[in-house]
Amino acid sequence: MAAPVRVPVEERLFSLVLALLATENGLTKSEILSTVQGYRQRYKTSGDNANLERQFERDKDDIRELGVPLETIQPPGEAVNNQSLRYRIPRGDYELPRDITFSAEETALLGLAGMVWREGTMSTESRRALIKLRALGIEADEPVLAYAPRLRVRDASFEPLNNALERNQVVRFSYLKPGQSEATVREVAPVALFQYQGRWHCSAIEPDTGARKSFLLRRIVSDIAPTGATFPPRDADEGEIALREIEEIWNANTARIRVEPHSDAAMRLRKRRGTREGADNGELLLQFADANLLAEELASYGPEVLVLEPDQLRQAHRSRLAAVLAAHTETEAAHG
Amino acid sequence: MARAKQPLHARDKLAFLLSLVPYLMDHDRVSVQTVADHFGVDAELIRESVRLIAISGIPGETAAYQHDDLFDIAWDDFEDNDQIVLTNMVAIDESPRFSGREAAALIAGLQYLSALPETVDRAALATLMAKLARGASALPTQVAVETAEADATLELVREAVEEERQLQFDYLNSRGELESRRVDPLRVESVDADWYLRGWCHLREAVRTFRIDRIGNPVLTDERISFHAGEVTLPDTLFEGSADDLSVTIDISPAALPLISDYIPAGAKLVPSGDALRTSIRVSHYHGLKRLVAGLPGMVTVVEPEEARQVVADWAAAALARYND
Numbered sequence: 160m161a162a163p164v165r166v167p168v169e170e171r172l173f174s175l176v177l178a179l180l181a182t183e184n185g186l187t188k189s190e191i192l193s194t195v196q197g198y199r200q201r202y203k204t205s206g207d208n209a210n211l212e213r214q215f216e217r218d219k220d221d222i223r224e225l226g227v228p229l230e231t232i233q234p235p236g237e238a239v240n241n242q243s244l245r246y247r248i249p250r251g252d253y254e255l256p257r258d259i260t261f262s263a264e265e266t267a268l269l270g271l272a273g274m275v276w277r278e279g280t281m282s283t284e285s286r287r288a289l290i291k292l293r294a295l296g297i298e299a300d301e302p303v304l305a306y307a308p309r310l311r312v313r314d315a316s317f318e319p320l321n322n323a324l325e326r327n328q329v330v331r332f333s334y335l336k337p338g339q340s341e342a343t344v345r346e347v348a349p350v351a352l353f354q355y356q357g358r359w360h361c362s363a364i365e366p367d368t369g370a371r372k373s374f375l376l377r378r379i380v381s382d383i384a385p386t387g388a389t390f391p392p393r394d395a396d397e398g399e400i401a402l403r404e405i406e407e408i409w410n411a412n413t414a415r416i417r418v419e420p421h422s423d424a425a426m427r428l429r430k431r432r433g434t435r436e437g438a439d440n441g442e443l444l445l446q447f448a449d450a451n452l453l454a455e456e457l458a459s460y461g462p463e464v465l466v467l468e469p470d471q472l473r474q475a476h477r478s479r480l481a482a483v484l485a486a487h488t489e490t491e492a493a494h495g
Numbered sequence: 496m497a498r499a500k501q502p503l504h505a506r507d508k509l510a511f512l513l514s515l516v517p518y519l520m521d522h523d524r525v526s527v528q529t530v531a532d533h534f535g536v537d538a539e540l541i542r543e544s545v546r547l548i549a550i551s552g553i554p555g556e557t558a559a560y561q562h563d564d565l566f567d568i569a570w571d572d573f574e575d576n577d578q579i580v581l582t583n584m585v586a587i588d589e590s591p592r593f594s595g596r597e598a599a600a601l602i603a604g605l606q607y608l609s610a611l612p613e614t615v616d617r618a619a620l621a622t623l624m625a626k627l628a629r630g631a632s633a634l635p636t637q638v639a640v641e642t643a644e645a646d647a648t649l650e651l652v653r654e655a656v657e658e659e660r661q662l663q664f665d666y667l668n669s670r671g672e673l674e675s676r677r678v679d680p681l682r683v684e685s686v687d688a689d690w691y692l693r694g695w696c697h698l699r700e701a702v703r704t705f706r707i708d709r710i711g712n713p714v715l716t717d718e719r720i721s722f723h724a725g726e727v728t729l730p731d732t733l734f735e736g737s738a739d740d741l742s743v744t745i746d747i748s749p750a751a752l753p754l755i756s757d758y759i760p761a762g763a764k765l766v767p768s769g770d771a772l773r774t775s776i777r778v779s780h781y782h783g784l785k786r787l788v789a790g791l792p793g794m795v796t797v798v799e800p801e802e803a804r805q806v807v808a809d810w811a812a813a814a815l816a817r818y819n820d
Contacts, residue, residue: 167505167547168505169505169508169509169512169547170547170551172505172506172509173509173512173513173547173548173551174551174552174553176509176513176586177551177552177553177585177586177587178553178554178586180586180587181553181585181586193558194554194558195554196551196554196560199554221505221506221509222509224506224594225506225509225510225513225591225594226591226592226593226594226595226596226597226631226632226633227513227591227632228592228632228633250588252592252632253591253592253632254588254589254590254591254592255589255590255591255592255593255630256629256630257589259626259629259630261623261626265623267613268605268608268613268614268623269601269605269623269627271604271608271611271613272601272602272604272605272607272608273600273601273604274604275603275604275607275608276600276604280596281600281603281638283507284594284596284597284599284600285597285600285601285604286507287507287510287594287597288593288594288597288598288600288601290507290510290511290514290534291510291513291514291590291591291592291593291597293514293518293533293534293535294513294514294515294517294518294590294591295517295518295590296518296521296522296533298533302613303653303656303657304612304652304653304656304657304680304682304683304724305681305682305683305724305725306611306682306683306684307682307683307684307685308607308608308611308683308684308685309684309685309686309687310603310604310607310640310687311686311687311753313753313756314753321596321636321638324636324637325595325596325636335750350637351637351638351639352637352638352639353638353639353640353641354603354607354639354640354641354687355641356641356688357687357688357689358687362637377750377751377753377754378750380750392634394634396637397637398603398637398638398639399639401639402639402641406641421667421673422671423667423669423671423709423786426667426708426709426711427706427708427709430707430708431708432643432644455790455791455792456790458789458790458792458811458814459786459787459789459790460786460789460814461785461786461789461810461811461813461814462810462813462814462816462817463814464814465817465818473818477815477818479789479792479793480789480792480811480814480815481811481815482792482793483788483789483792483793483807483808483810483811484808484811484812484815486793486796487796487797487804487805487807487808487811488808
């Protein structure tokens with residue numbers, strides 16, 4: 160026999176998917192390794208195929224990563240062992256149902272939605288989703304107005320939390336609660352990642368108490384470490400629940416502030432979601448979910464904003480400003 | 496155990512092959528260039544993929560990849576005319592489903608776009624998201640974005656482009672100066688919760704970027720626009736550096752670094768300074784700097800120049816003084 164032909168990785172993966180789609184009853188591992196393109200060239204009829212078996216394990220992971228439902232079945236009546244396991248891709252779970260179609264307008268909108276992600280795995284996933292969408296052959300409507308929307312995912316904890324929540328892993332991290340100076344270690348089951356007011360949050364359940372907590376990703380000050388424990392998958396729309404909960408807090412908290420007329424604060428805070436005019440001229444009523452975060456937001460406006468109430472926000476605003484002043488009036492030597 | 500990672504592109508190529516096959520099945524005869532345009536890839540990638548598909552198939556009854564068990568194409572049409580005609584098909588009938596994460600990425604993207612005039616029909620948007628979820632092979636992972644209300648200014652911007660009329664508005668720049676501007680809208684851009692309009696500014700006779708939330712009293716004028724999107728080259732980055740920019744040395748806590756990365760010029764060094772990192776940022780003027788630094792209290796401190804420190808200190812002091820009045 161001639162020297163084995165080198166089969167490119169994508170050809171091996173493609174051949175594996177085709178073979179597993181075509182089989183009704185599934186193929187055993189040795190059937191796969193001895194007959195499927197890319198494996199069969201390296202298969203030893205009598206000998207050790209450990210390397211090839213490891214290759215197969217990795218390929219399965221890669222294929223599943225693409226959303227291909229590669230399943231393992233144990234034929235009834237046969238003894239339970241590794242050799243009798245069969246692999247297949249059930250057609251119904253693999254194929255996009257025929258009644259799912261997208262209009263030209265919807266396709267254009269999905270193109271924009273995919274464009275939103277420019278970094279990290281979210282960008283990889285949306286790019287792949289758009290390739291699959293194009294398989295349907297729909298030509299997208301050209302949008303009237305050119306858009307370049309972008310959601311950033313720069314918090315280092317985003318990717319590891321996204322992995323943990325997909326795998327139902329309990330994780331541990333250090334968290335610096337807004338308004339506090341010491342970080343504390345948290346052990347939680349992450350159930351959703353959500354962006355609210357431009358900031359990424361993680362909604363998580365405390366395994367001991369069952370309580371739901373929201374964490375600001377920017378305040379996570381350590382690596383995300385899986386504890387080894389897992390939690391049962393949750394089938395509720397956790398992202399929506401988390402957003403609804405924070406929205407309730409937002410609606411329940413109102414700040415009364417005074418803004419300088421014609422200032423940047425007067426202009427932009429009036430355009431902030433939910434802002435209403437107060438009783439006096441120049442007074443605005445703002446909604447907020449977290450007094451410490453609003454205090455930081457308002458601090459950027461300097462003397463254009465005076466907080467009237469609540470007192471907690473007033474104090475938080477003052478202390479932020481005092482910190483900025485102190486940091487910029489100390490002499491260089493005092494930084495030491 | 497460390498896992499020898501397969502190059503990512505093999506996985507992407509597989510996704511592409513699984514999508515290309517059903518597309519070709521739906522098109523009896525199609526040119527390589529048409530397919531390349533549709534998928535937004537190089538024609539050479541299409542040719543390479545078609546060659547691979549044409550020799551692929553299933554082991555079949557004999558486990559020997561017989562001719563009938565393989566895809567086939569009209570080779571002459573392909574080699575001579577750059578046309579693709581599938582003449583035999585195996586195993587694949589339909590497009591693949593989305594993975595749970597793929598569907599989640601698009602659903603969250605759609606939620607984010609809810610401020611756009613294109614998505615005002617909330618029922619249609621909900622239907623679209625439900626279709627994505629149903630078209631996924633697993634439950635979409637939970638990534639969500641706050642849905643915004645439709646923005647009236649964006650609606651007007653869209654109208655301006657549609658009717659090819661200039662948009663006029665009051666604009667408060669970051670120096671605090673209010674000016675009336677007339678603009679040909681070119682592109683709407685965003686970064687997280689901040690939305691921007693990029694357009695040809697007739698006052699400055701140049702491309703300018705405007706924060707949507709600093710635009711006041713926008714109206715459509717009767718003046719025709721001079722420039723359409725595509726006629727003006729827009730830089731890729733929203734914040735462009737300029738030769739007049741001021742360089743400022745700061746200390747920043749590592750966690751806050753992503754928040755100001757737009758201001759850090761390429762190649763700037765990060766040097767440990769106590770618990771913080773010392774680096775330099777570029778700003779167009781100190782008016783913008785004081786707002787940036789005051790909005791990150793305890794996280795960013797200006798080190799030098801002294802004048803910049805003073806501007807920030809004065810800004811905070813003036814704000815505090817209002818509490819002591």
